[in-house]
Amino acid sequence: DNPHSQGNLCPRGQSGLMNTYDPDRVLTPLIRVGKRGEGKFRKASWEEALDFTASKMKEIKDKYGPEAMVFSSTHNLSQVQFENLLYAYGSPNYGTQRSLCFNAMIVANLTTYGMEEPERIYDEKLKYIILTGRNLMEAISTSETSALSHAIDRGVKVVYLDPRYTKTASKATEWLPIKPGNDLAFHLALLNTIIGEGLYNKQFVEKYTVGFDQVTQEVTKYTPEWAEPLTGIPADTIRRIAREFAAAAPNALAHNGWRTSNFVNSFQTERAITILNAIVGNWGTTLKTAGSEESAALGAPPQPAYPRVSALRLDGVPWKYPFVPLKIGVFQELRNGILAADPYQAHGWFIARQNPILSLPDRQKTLKVFSQMDFIATVDIIMNDTAWFSDVILPEASYLERYDPLLPIGDKVFLRQPVIEPQGEGKSALWIYKQLGERLGLGDYFQYKDEEDYINQQLAPLGIKVDDIKAKGYAEFSEENPVGEESAEPTWNTASGKIELYSDALTKSGFPGIPVWEEPPQPANGQYYLLTGKVAQYTQFGTQNNQLLHKYSDEPRLWMNARVASQRGLADGDWVNVTSEVGNINILLHATEAIRPDCVYMTPGFGHLSKGLTTAFGVGASDSVLHVTYTDPISGGQALSQTFVTVKKA
Ligand SMILES: Nc1nc2c(c(=O)[nH]1)N[C@H]1C(S)=C(S)[C@@H](COP(=O)(O)OP(=O)(O)OC[C@H]3O[C@@H](n4cnc5c(=O)[nH]c(N)nc54)[C@H](O)[C@@H]3O)O[C@H]1N2
Ligand SMILES: Nc1nc2c(c(=O)[nH]1)N[C@H]1C(S)=C(S)[C@@H](COP(=O)(O)OP(=O)(O)OC[C@H]3O[C@@H](n4cnc5c(=O)[nH]c(N)nc54)[C@H](O)[C@@H]3O)O[C@H]1N2
Ligand SMILES: [Mo]
Secondary structure, eight states, rough: OOTTTTTTOOHHHTTTHHHOOOOOOOOOOOEOOSSSSSEEEEEEEHHHHHHHHHHHHHHHHHHHOOEEEEEEEEOOOOHHHHHHHHHHHTOOOOOOOOHHTTHHHHHHHHHHHSSSOOOOOOTTTTOOEEEESSSSSOOOOOHHHHHHHHHHTTTTEEEEEOOOOOHHHHHHHHEOOOTOOOHHHHHHHHHHHHHTTSSOHHHHHHEEEEHHHHHHHHHTTHHHHHHHHHHOOHHHHHHHHHHHHHTTTTTTTOOOOOSSSSSSHHHHHHHHHHHHHHTTOOOOEEOOOOOOOTTTTTTOOOOOOOOOSSOOOOTTTTTTOOOOOTTTOOOOHHHHHHHHHOOOOOOOEEEEEHHHHSSSSHHHHHHHHHHHOSEEEESBBBOOHHHHSEEEEEEEEOOTTOOOEEEEEEEEEEEOOSSOOOOOOBBBBHHHHHHHHHHHHGGGGGGOOHHHHHHHHGGGGOOOOOHTTTTEEEEEOOSOOOOOOSSSSSSOSSSSSSSSSSSSHHHTTOOOOOOOOOOOOOOTTTTTEEOOOOOOTOOTTTTTTTHHHHHOOOOOOOEHHHHHHHHHTTTTTEEEEOOSSSSSEEEEEESSSBTTTTEEEEEESOOOTTTTTTTTTTSSOOOOGGGOBOOOOOTBBBGGGOEEEEEEEO
């Protein structure tokens, strides 16, 4: 009944049992005994590990102030209590995965619609969709992937832009192997045609948007002929797609993408996409306001107000990045703040459910930052690469063994509950954060006895208890506890109250108020764009040690265009050496037609440093070793496809 999974599991869900039964699970707290990174740990009791962690965190706070402690975590169900610990402790330094992922899309939506991300509607009405590097068939979002599959069955036209021929390309009506970094030129040319030929929705534009004239004026120069050499897509094709898209509107959708962190111009690309949607008037047909994961209808334990934060953040939000929400941040830039001690020196790092050693670009830089820390604690279920370089590891129980805070979706609220006894001594994050909070003298912020009591306090306004929903797994909000009405007339949380095609806020901050062409950097002769991208059977940097998933996967290889490989005297299966400005690796070559000649591609998440991952260690190589850190000055998104590499026989 969960609208996300709809009763289906993808390969990772099917293999989830081996997440719990991984022989490499960390099943007791561990404290480092050898040098950092040497991998020598001793088992500790929870008492000792928690006392140790809290005493270190207290020492840092007392000596240097709470800002000297960095907290980072990737979005998950217990995030709300992670944030509670962070805010109660009083540090402004919060690292999330967002800027590695979708900051460009979020900030574009915020500046245009005043919301982070609208929900996309894939019902029978949808006739036409443009996917800009959104590989939905492999980079799975369960409900959306299945919605797109059904839409394809119904005959929706899919235009897919990706320098690689992915599984989504194979299902698309049209695959456009666009030159990396030039999606902005493609979308500006769509705007040029649709506006130039008067194919936009005049009524909608007039009633609900501001800045149409400025956009019109700017895009006049961005003709399909102008975009052809930049994108590698014929002008006629661009013009035809613009006409088809407008003709299908409002049953047309230009997808915002998700991991939109490809180039420093990705923010402008994202703005162009949001504007394209706005001017064809698809609001309410293929786009709508998204439901919230936080529900006002749920209760929460009582707690005092948080202490005031008086220090600036190390990642430059908002003093360098005024448009980036504090809860999102610019994670990759945090390291420069730490290395330069600007605005101050950081001393400790508390990490939960995150693997920054692999997920941040330029692994050597992250390792350098780690080496400067007085103290690092990690909450994980396995000895991931980040845990390997930590001083203490606090093992969480796996998702089949624990409770988490409730998840509201639409008019329901879903329960994660233990379905087996925890192995070893793994504990829930709810428990771990409360224990730490109490030891830090912050017990007032954690007024719940145990996990069930926490959930009962959440459910209190609904007049039910956790026992009432265990069998079904969810509760429905009753009439007396509505989730909130949707208003008939759309409103947007922008300064003008309308969709801002032109953003005054951007202009006043010194950025272009409308999307303008920004030339992306290009590889020099002999260099290739290094592309990264998800595969269906792995999640990020966390499932490579799953024995089931491993069993059905090949050794990850570097994709290179077959013609280019043969010209270079390289053959499929050769070992090659790949070098960027910041690192180099050896990897097996995969010569294939499925990629542009100017690109190579690597699956992320391999090349682990942790010998505590006996299945994954020694398999493949890490693209994070190669990635140079580039950050978009507006959205704070990293730019992963902007790393250029050379390739030679190893
Ligand atoms: N199985 C699986 N599913 C996942 C995840 C996972 O790890 N595993 N992760 C989830 C997460 S957190 C996210 S953010 C989403 C990501 O979802 P997506 O953003 O769809 O996935 P990615 O694979 O990161 O990137 C998509 C494609 O962008 C292409 N690309 C690179 N540079 C450019 C460019 O300049 N222009 C264009 N047009 N394309 C380019 C790459 O070749 C790649 O195929 O997936 C989610 N779903
Ligand atoms: N090269 C490259 N870099 C990228 C990307 C890319 O495509 N290529 N993608 C970017 C994107 S889109 C994102 S979202 C980020 C993701 O970056 P991260 O969030 O840092 O990566 P994950 O692998 O999702 O980290 C999850 C960690 O949680 C652990 N874990 C799994 N289950 C549990 C559990 O139940 N409890 C606890 N406590 N821990 C658990 C896993 O072992 C893993 O160590 O990476 C970004 N970086
Ligand atoms: Mo992501």
